[in-house]
Amino acid sequence: MKTEIIIVGAGHGGLVAATKLARSGFQVVVFEKSERNKLSWNWKDCLDLEVFERINLSRPKPFEYETPANFRFFSPNEKNYIDTDVPPEEREKSMERRLLMEKLLMHALDAGVDFYFNREVSGPLLEGNKICGIKVGEEHHYADLIIDSAGFNSPIRPNLPSEYEITSNLADGDYIYAYRGYFNKKQNKRFWDIIIGYKNKRGISWLNTSSKDEADILIGSVHPFEEGEIEALVHDLRIKYPVVGTELLRGGQVELIPIRRSLEKFVGDNYAAVGDVACMTNPINGSGITRSMIAGDILAHNVIKARKNAHNTYTTSILWPYQVEYFREIGAKQGYIEVMKNFLISIDDFSKIDFLFKNKLLAPNDIITNLMGKELNLGVGEMLWRGFRGMKRGDILIELAHTINTADKVKKHYLNIPHYYDRHKFLKWKKQLERYVVKN
Ligand SMILES: Cc1cc2nc3c(=O)[nH]c(=O)nc-3n(C[C@H](O)[C@H](O)[C@H](O)COP(=O)(O)OP(=O)(O)OC[C@H]3O[C@@H](n4cnc5c(N)ncnc54)[C@H](O)[C@@H]3O)c2cc1C
Structure with a gap:
């Protein structure tokens, strides 16, 4: 044909x-x-x-979608959190x-x-x-x-x-193993908790109870799961959140998602x-x-x-x-987000993220801004105030400032892709991009 x-x-x-x-x-x-x-x-x-x-295409009717709860982001130690407060009309459906x-x-x-x-x-x-x-x-x-x-x-x-x-072929760390399972919901609660580095796994996990009857669990890890590991992690979540029942209603498999720049x-x-x-x-x-x-x-x-x-x-x-x-x-914007992601979930020392959360060196608006790939524009007063709060771990502040600076560069670099295809110009552009984003 x-x-x-x-x-x-x-x-x-x-x-x-x-x-x-x-x-x-x-x-x-x-x-x-x-x-x-x-x-x-x-x-x-x-x-x-x-x-x-x-x-x-005509927009779905209101009964065809739901407005999920706002996110609450937890740092790896699960003690410190940041609440986002996006109005319902601005949230994705x-x-x-x-x-x-x-x-x-x-x-x-x-x-x-x-x-x-x-x-x-x-x-x-x-x-x-x-x-x-x-x-x-x-x-x-x-x-x-x-x-x-x-x-x-x-x-x-x-x-x-x-x-x-x-x-x-994508490199390790450029994609995530994502387990998704919907369980019966045992309590009438409505929240969406997202944990960075859950149980010290490099990745992001969540429990979303926005729907009336289902508790939606996602466990994401840049490393493949070992035998029995998912069951153990779901069990831990069930102990932490009694809202999660034991009946698997749908899902229950692991899929792969790319998490890198395009x-x-x-x-x-x-x-x-x-x-x-x-x-x-x-x-x-x-x-x-x-x-x-x-x-x-x-x-x-x-x-x-x-x-x-x-x-x-x-x-x-x-x-x-x-x-x-x-x-x-x-x-x-995606290039910008990748650099921020590498900072958040690819580092080995999760105590750094705990410190940023605990001392409020990351604010709700930073997280939303990051998810959208916009630059963080902090005023001088705000920067000084955060610098003061973060003084005990100046190394982390420096690393964060360096990350934001690199993220900006990557974003600008993507915008400067050669307008017309010229192989040599493209390869030069790609090499420079890799200097910013690929860690040896
Ligand atoms: C657990 C999980 C949760 C996610 N949550 C969200 C979310 O909330 N919001 C969001 O925006 N994204 C989410 N994503 C990501 C989202 O699924 C993808 O980004 C999105 O589906 C776009 O992918 P795609 O259309 O390129 O490919 P896919 O959706 O994977 O579609 C590919 C299609 O190609 C077909 N196909 C594959 N191989 C062949 C073959 N050899 N021959 C013929 N056909 C083939 C497949 O059957 C499939 O129909 C999630 C992903 C996962 C795994």
């Missing part, structure tokens, strides 16, 4: 791009390994509902993932996208050193452009020829990646739904623009503006 555009995996960004492209007259085919009614996970996740407007997928799928079908469900893609088809299609079992399917939206375990990105200069390069000849496969998640909390959807919109916009300019082949240079636009809107 030959078509104009193949989308590998019905991920969020892939479906958004597929819809927009099909509406513009492109022939678009999606290959998805799951069944039609089993797309994505059977649990709720948070997203920014503004994104629906952007993709021209929590929605059943399968309902969201159904909406995106119907939108795509309505636009004329063709779907093949239960079809697992096994790898790229190559012509010389360029991708020209995909393999599905014994079948070969060809396309002018292959959009990789297959999530963390994509069969395409790691198998691209080295000439693409796209990262094939890939330095995620386009190549006839290829563009979107979503988790390109590491488009927030490095602190792992959220990637809204970001993937925005990226899908940017990608489709640029492909449509390319055709209007009479470009019929999708070279790296033609697809490059997608990457530049993504960095400007999201990727630069």
Whole structure:
């Protein structure tokens, strides 16, 4: 089969791009390994509902989503905490993932996208050193452009020829093992506690009791779990929080989430990646739904623009503006957040985080600002006051100041990505980025 555009995996960004492209007259085919009614996970996740407007899909009705409780962040010793106080209208909303997928799928079908469900893609088809299609079992399917939206375990990105200069395998610490389980709720309480470095594991864990009947547990660790470890950690949480019952209602598995800056390069000849496969998640909390959807919109916009300019082949240079636009809107902030995340969860001495929390050297607004990737603009008075409170551990203050400074540099560097694709300029840009972010 030959078509104009193949989308590998019905991920969020892939479906958004597929819809927009099909509406513009492109022939678009999606290959998805799951069944039609089993797309994505059977649990709720948070997203920014503004994104629906952007993709021209009607906003979910109020009964289709919930407003979760505000976050309370705990430091690793679980004694010190910081409460956030975001007004309900500004909080992200929590929605059943399968309902969201159904909406995106119907939108795509309505636009004329063709779907093949239960079809697992096994790898790229190559012509010389360029991708020209995909393999599905014994079948070969060809396309002018292959959009990789297959999530963390994509069969395409790691198998691209080295000439693409796209990262094939993520380094340890660039992704997190996330256990998710929904248990029955035994008390009528409503809170969302997030613990950094729970039980001294490098990662973030939470107990979210925002829903009426379910206690949602997430345990995230940059190291794989050992046998019996999850059960022990859930048991500990149950002792600390009697609201958590013993009946597992849904979930109960471990999934992988990227928690790093977006890939330095995620386009190549006839290829563009979107979503988790390109590491488009927030490095602190792992959220990637809204970001993937925005990226899908940017990608489709640029492909449509390319055709209007009479470009019929999708070279790296033609697809490059997608990457530049993504960095400007999201990727630069994501780079900032990665540096802050490395400071918060990758250090070995958790007492530093305890000290920052205890002495209120981190404030609620800092955490929210960090999650959004904005710079921390502290006035001179506030800086002096925090310096005074942190005097006992000047080393930590210096480290924090250095981290914020590096985060700013990384953000600016992402914004300075070469506007047009020039391999040498790109490699120089990437090398400088790695100087800021990669620790030896
Ligand atoms: C426990 C957990 C909690 C999370 N909570 C949140 C949250 O609250 N908010 C948020 O924004 N994000 C959250 N995320 C992250 C979020 O899931 C992703 O960022 C988001 O799903 C975007 O991923 P994607 O669309 O790129 O890929 P995916 O959602 O992984 O979709 C990939 C699709 O490709 C298909 N596929 C894979 N391989 C193949 C193949 N070989 N052939 C054909 N099809 C294939 C899959 O079946 C799937 O349908 C969470 C993730 C986890 C694991």
